[in-house]
Amino acid sequence: MNINKIHHVAIICSDYEKSKDFYVNILGFRVINELFRKERNSYKLDLAVGEHGQIELFSFDNPPDRPSYPEARGLRHLAFEVEDIEKAVKELENKGVIVEAVRIDEITGKKFTFFSDPDKLPLELYEK
Missing domain, CATH: 3.10.180.10 (2,3-Dihydroxybiphenyl 1,2-Dioxygenase, domain 1)
Known part of the structure; x- marks a missing residue:
């Protein structure tokens, strides 16, 4: 395969x-x-x-609700890569999206944050 x-x-x-x-x-x-x-x-x-x-x-x-947030069995979250996380966060916030504080991945040293879609599906932004 x-x-x-x-x-x-x-x-x-x-x-x-x-x-x-x-x-x-x-x-x-x-x-x-x-x-x-x-x-x-x-x-x-x-x-x-x-x-x-x-x-x-x-x-x-x-469709049934998601069983729990965020640790339901199955897909945990969906992550999108961005070039500039601060710029991406500002764009989302300007469109009314609530975004968590930017954090640093302890393993990679990269910046990331989470927000949700209209059904509370956890979405992540991960800086390149």
Whole structure:
């Protein structure tokens, strides 16, 4: 087996329009494709993350809540690399996003911080 990279991350949201606005207009991800699946009453939105990554944003009727925050079994958080963390934090805060204080990774010495999407999915910014 020869795995090259992570192709995409799939996220299920509770409010499609609110999450679409967050990922497109606040985080700035480019829409690749948007599809409404009538038989499922479900949207699937493909978003470009940088040059190679993608997020698939799904809506489903009545998805269950995340069991606990932040240490639920499964995906712990999703991290995005940025060039300048202070600039990125300021941009998010100017758009009304609450961002935790910037910290230093004890192992790498790199700066990082956390914020949440509209469904409280923990998202991380990690400085390059």
